[in-house]
Amino acid sequence: MDELVIILVRGIGLGAVYSLVAMSFNIVHNSSGILNFAQGNMLVLGGLFAFFLLPQEPTVARWLLLLPAAALLYAAVLALQGYVTLLPLRSSVEQHSWLITTLAVSVIIGAVILIAQGPHALSVKSPFANFRLLGTRTPTAYALAALLALGWYAALRWFHARTITGLAMSALAQDLEAARAVGLRVRRLQLYAFAISGAIVGSAGFVAAPVMSISADSGIIYVVNGFIAAVIGGLGSNAGALIGGPLVGVAGMYAAFQYGGQFQNAVSLALLIAVLMLRPEGLFGRARARRV
Amino acid sequence: MYERRRHALATLLLLPAVFSASQALAQGAPIKLGAMIPLTGGGATVGESGQIAVELAVRNINASGGIAGRKVQLVIADYQTEATVGVSEAKRLVFQEKVDLLVGPTYSQVTLAVLPMLNEAKIPSVNVSGSEKLTPGVGPYAFSMLANAEAQAKVMVDHAVRVRKAQSAAIISDNGAQAKTAVDALKAELAARGVKLAGVQEYQYRQADMTPQLLALRRGNPDVVLLFTSNGEDTGNMVKSAAELGWNVPVIGSFGATFSGPAFKIAGKDAYRNLVAVNYKGFSYCPSDPPATGFQQFVGQVKAFKPEAFERQPLAYLSLWYDAVYVLKAAVEGTGGKTDGPSVAAWLEANSGTFRNINSGLTASKSTHFLVGQDALTVVYPDRTREGALLERVGC
Numbered sequence: 001m002d003e004l005v006i007i008l009v010r011g012i013g014l015g016a017v018y019s020l021v022a023m024s025f026n027i028v029h030n031s032s033g034i035l036n037f038a039q040g041n042m043l044v045l046g047g048l049f050a051f052f053l054l055p056q057e058p059t060v061a062r063w064l065l066l067l068p069a070a071a072l073l074y075a076a077v078l079a080l081q082g083y084v085t086l087l088p089l090r091s092s093v094e095q096h097s098w099l100i101t102t103l104a105v106s107v108i109i110g111a112v113i114l115i116a117q118g119p120h121a122l123s124v125k126s127p128f129a130n131f132r133l134l135g136t137r138t139p140t141a142y143a144l145a146a147l148l149a150l151g152w153y154a155a156l157r158w159f160h161a162r163t164i165t166g167l168a169m170s171a172l173a174q175d176l177e178a179a180r181a182v183g184l185r186v187r188r189l190q191l192y193a194f195a196i197s198g199a200i201v202g203s204a205g206f207v208a209a210p211v212m213s214i215s216a217d218s219g220i221i222y223v224v225n226g227f228i229a230a231v232i233g234g235l236g237s238n239a240g241a242l243i244g245g246p247l248v249g250v251a252g253m254y255a256a257f258q259y260g261g262q263f264q265n266a267v268s269l270a271l272l273i274a275v276l277m278l279r280p281e282g283l284f285g286r287a288r289a290r291r292v
Numbered sequence: 293m294y295e296r297r298r299h300a301l302a303t304l305l306l307l308p309a310v311f312s313a314s315q316a317l318a319q320g321a322p323i324k325l326g327a328m329i330p331l332t333g334g335g336a337t338v339g340e341s342g343q344i345a346v347e348l349a350v351r352n353i354n355a356s357g358g359i360a361g362r363k364v365q366l367v368i369a370d371y372q373t374e375a376t377v378g379v380s381e382a383k384r385l386v387f388q389e390k391v392d393l394l395v396g397p398t399y400s401q402v403t404l405a406v407l408p409m410l411n412e413a414k415i416p417s418v419n420v421s422g423s424e425k426l427t428p429g430v431g432p433y434a435f436s437m438l439a440n441a442e443a444q445a446k447v448m449v450d451h452a453v454r455v456r457k458a459q460s461a462a463i464i465s466d467n468g469a470q471a472k473t474a475v476d477a478l479k480a481e482l483a484a485r486g487v488k489l490a491g492v493q494e495y496q497y498r499q500a501d502m503t504p505q506l507l508a509l510r511r512g513n514p515d516v517v518l519l520f521t522s523n524g525e526d527t528g529n530m531v532k533s534a535a536e537l538g539w540n541v542p543v544i545g546s547f548g549a550t551f552s553g554p555a556f557k558i559a560g561k562d563a564y565r566n567l568v569a570v571n572y573k574g575f576s577y578c579p580s581d582p583p584a585t586g587f588q589q590f591v592g593q594v595k596a597f598k599p600e601a602f603e604r605q606p607l608a609y610l611s612l613w614y615d616a617v618y619v620l621k622a623a624v625e626g627t628g629g630k631t632d633g634p635s636v637a638a639w640l641e642a643n644s645g646t647f648r649n650i651n652s653g654l655t656a657s658k659s660t661h662f663l664v665g666q667d668a669l670t671v672v673y674p675d676r677t678r679e680g681a682l683l684e685r686v687g688c
Contacts, residue, residue: 010503120340121554253503
């Protein structure tokens with residue numbers, strides 16, 4: 001029983017990282033129909049930010065100061081990526097060059113990390129002591145990632161419900177053409193969406209750095225599991241992302257514990273297939289009609 | 293008609309000259325050495341070591357006149373730690389680059405995937421892979437500098453039984469091809485020695501959190517854990533996860549667990565508090581041994597060649613790649629300059645014991661193409677070093 005509690009806590013913590021990646025997918029997808037496959041390596045870049053700017057023995061004060069800086073920096077980076085991605089698209093719903101450009105950005109980031117840092121994974125020390133749970137030491141980064149996921153979820157809910165820009169972005173999600181027709185500045189709103197997704201994923205990488213593998217090729221794990229979490233929860237639904245992430249994290253860890261490590265990734269893919277077959281819109285998504 | 297006869301006669305007279313000129317040209321032409329190395333992907337850390345070693349070896353060989361008087365031209369192929377990429381890179385090396393010799397790969401699943409092509413092209417190779425499946429039947433012209441999985445497994449279990457007096461053992465490994473054969477070998481050896489198998493678990497390369505796997509193994513309450521790994525990062529992640537669980541079980545690691553630099557970075561200075569590992573006897577010492585000057589020279593060369601990367605290099609592993617190039621050099625020169633697979637393989641099967649460089653006492657034969665056998669292995673403390681890379685033997 002103790003082991004199951006430990007797995008549950010760690011699975012939720014790891015799943016919170018997937019939730020954050022899923023939320024960053026959602027906000028861009030809702031505004032432009034684009035799935036930004038560079039999010040995994042952007043998360044790794046957030047970890048790199050922590051590696052370079054946190055000292056060997058980091059203090060809580062410095063960590064707190066750098067967290068919003070990470071969010072702002074990667075908001076700017078993703079806004080730039082968004083500009084490049086959206087540039088060739090007149091209507092991003094109808095064209096698919098974003099698939100190539102987002103993957104290209106991911107590959108470029110990986111190559112730059114490899115050239116600049118070499119192949120070895122980098123380690124970041126947390127300023128927070130591990131917390132004790134049933135005789136084990138659990139990294140506080142897991143708890144912080146869960147808090148960050150809840151925080152971003154609440155912030156996004158407030159943003160979409162209570163601000164004009166947020167409401168306008170919600171309008172894009174409902175009908176892009178109608179939003180354009182009523183005079184909304186679609187391209188600008190889409191860039192804001194990219195920027196917000198950068199803030200989410202940059203802060204996530206910074207917070208989760210002590211429990212992440214920070215290397216040139218580790219982004220793929222996070223983007224795949226973040227995407228699975230987004231689809232299981234319902235693409236476009238942040239409530240779904242909040243639930244989908246821990247579902248993927250816990251299921252994977254439980255499968256490794258009970259059946260063997262070889263099943264850890266397979267079970268999240270099996271979950272994805274099961275959800276797509278039984279409820280294609282995801283657990284919290286809504287089925288929509290589409291004009292063809 | 294007279295003109296035609298004159299032309300035919302001239303051609304006949306010129307043919308031998310043309311033939312010997314082209315031979316002379318070929319003999320003077322560089323020897324193309326392909327190197328299949330994982331510069332990216334999950335195996336990139338060991339790939340960096342492979343690249344440094346092979347480039348250093350080629351530089352040194354060319355500085356001393358090349359192989360059989362021919363300069364060596366190196367062509368590196370990054371197989372991204374993926375078998376499918378390995379096959380396409382092997383195709384490029386064989387059909388486009390037309391390499392004469394090959395070193396690598398290191399990951400057994402990639403080596404097994406590319407061997408059919410190398411066999412067909414009769415290209416001799418020395419890899420750094422350890423799967424039991426790499427038999428002379430599978431790779432008639434391929435040899436390995438890595439102690440194979442079975443040899444390592446025997447040494448690990450022997451230490452568990454003889455030194456740790458273990459009655460039960462658990463196994464954890466990565467999901468590579470060599471590890472899969474190693475797990476089978478470990479299970480067989482444990483059964484043969486009457487040790488109870490308490491559990492078997494597997495992790496993905498670079499998996500940061502291995503607590504689910506370790507929680508599962510802890511249920512079986514093993515006396516020791518046998519860790520079969522290919523790099524120091526995974527070693528660090530495993531011991532860090534065990535420390536977080538408060539599980540102080542003795543760990544006996546494979547050769548990959550001796551790559552201590554990355555392990556220390558991940559798990560801290562106590563990473564090897566309770567971990568010993570298999571190493572080559574040639575890279576071990578007892579405190580009473582005299583300094584190993586030959587190895588010191590090699591260490592100095594590596595440091596001068598790549599000072600920015602030196603600190604993180606597993607030097608014993610580096611020497612395997614380095615010597616892989618020199619083994620091929622010895623074989624080509626031993627055959628009088630021939631680079632075809634059958635000639636090189638026949639020479640190595642008969643003469644590998646005469647090889648002298650960083651590693652010596654090689655033991656390939658017609659029945660095994662593993663150049664390093666069980667007798668060349670020992671168990672060491674990976675955190676006690678001398679001359680930069682020699683590790684202290686257990687039981688000095």
